[in-house]
Amino acid sequence: MAVFKSDIVEDLYEIGEVLGSGHFGQVKKVRERATGTSWAGKFLKIRRKGGSLLGMDRTSVEREVEILQALKHPNIVLLKDVFESRSEMVLVLELISGGELFDFIAEKDNLLETEAIQFMKQILEGLRFMHSNNIAHFDLKPENIMLSEKVSPQLNVKLIDFGLAYRFHQGQEYKSTSGTPQYVAPEVISFEPLSTAADMWSIGVITYILLSGMSPFQGDTDEETLRNVVAVHYEFEDLYFKTTSSMAKDFIQKLLVKDSRERMTAEECLLHPWIKPI
Numbered sequence: 001m002a003v004f005k006s007d008i009v010e011d012l013y014e015i016g017e018v019l020g021s022g023h024f025g026q027v028k029k030v031r032e033r034a035t036g037t038s039w040a041g042k043f044l045k046i047r048r049k050g051g052s053l054l055g056m057d058r059t060s061v062e063r064e065v066e067i068l069q070a071l072k073h074p075n076i077v078l079l080k081d082v083f084e085s086r087s088e089m090v091l092v093l094e095l096i097s098g099g100e101l102f103d104f105i106a107e108k109d110n111l112l113e114t115e116a117i118q119f120m121k122q123i124l125e126g127l128r129f130m131h132s133n134n135i136a137h138f139d140l141k142p143e144n145i146m147l148s149e150k151v152s153p154q155l156n157v158k159l160i161d162f163g164l165a166y167r168f169h170q171g172q173e174y175k176s177t178s179g180t181p182q183y184v185a186p187e188v189i190s191f192e193p194l195s196t197a198a199d200m201w202s203i204g205v206i207t208y209i210l211l212s213g214m215s216p217f218q219g220d221t222d223e224e225t226l227r228n229v230v231a232v233h234y235e236f237e238d239l240y241f242k243t244t245s246s247m248a249k250d251f252i253q254k255l256l257v258k259d260s261r262e263r264m265t266a267e268e269c270l271l272h273p274w275i276k277p278i
């Protein structure tokens, strides 16, 4: 059971600039008064019983907190503190100041394979740890993969935003249609029982984008994108993949597999010759 402090967050933290916002609320830079250390505060509006339909359901925030409290790993964002007031919850999280992997790719169009492999190894280490704890992220995309620094060599990858994450319990089925069309696995779209393998499909999409700057299933509309995903309709266009190694394509092909049972696991990815040359 997650424990939420009822202290006033402003008593302990000075609230700073907005870093980002989403369906959940806002993420703001916060400065711990006692130490001067900066953190990221995720401010979540909570739906009250009988109140407006706006805001987050309290149980879904509790789930995110319990999952983050179970995940202590160098490639997963650290949760430091949790506060609750009448209509708001605040998650105090590790501040990750290197920006999104997405922006890093945008500035470079696409990455060298050696750079992509270094990023992918860290993402897979974080995923291997999560999946070994029966936790799936279910919203993996470049926006949720951040870099601890702007310049190497400390280019440390951190997985963020566990708002859609789920912890599987023995024999329990889980279905959800949440996620972002470009990155969701076919079983999400067809509302079949999900597993950690859905994350591995997203890793296949992210790897394709890292190496080409293009999104494999993107259509002109979300409906077209979802049709492409369900049909596993993608190709390695020469224009974008002429210099890509066959090992890299093999890695992607072993993840963009419709049958989730046939997809590589995070463990298997870390042993794939593209990632771990013999």
Ligand SMILES: Cc1ccc2c(c1)c1c3c(c(C)cc1n2CCCN)C(=O)NC3=O
Pocket (backbone or CB within 6 Å): 019, 020, 021, 027, 040, 042, 077, 093, 094, 095, 096, 097, 098, 099, 100, 143, 144, 160, 161
């Ligand atoms: C410097 C900076 C800029 C934007 C940030 C963050 C940090 C950030 C952070 C987090 C989240 C959930 C969202 C965040 N956003 C919003 C965008 C994330 N895709 C977080 O958990 N730690 C962050 O530093």
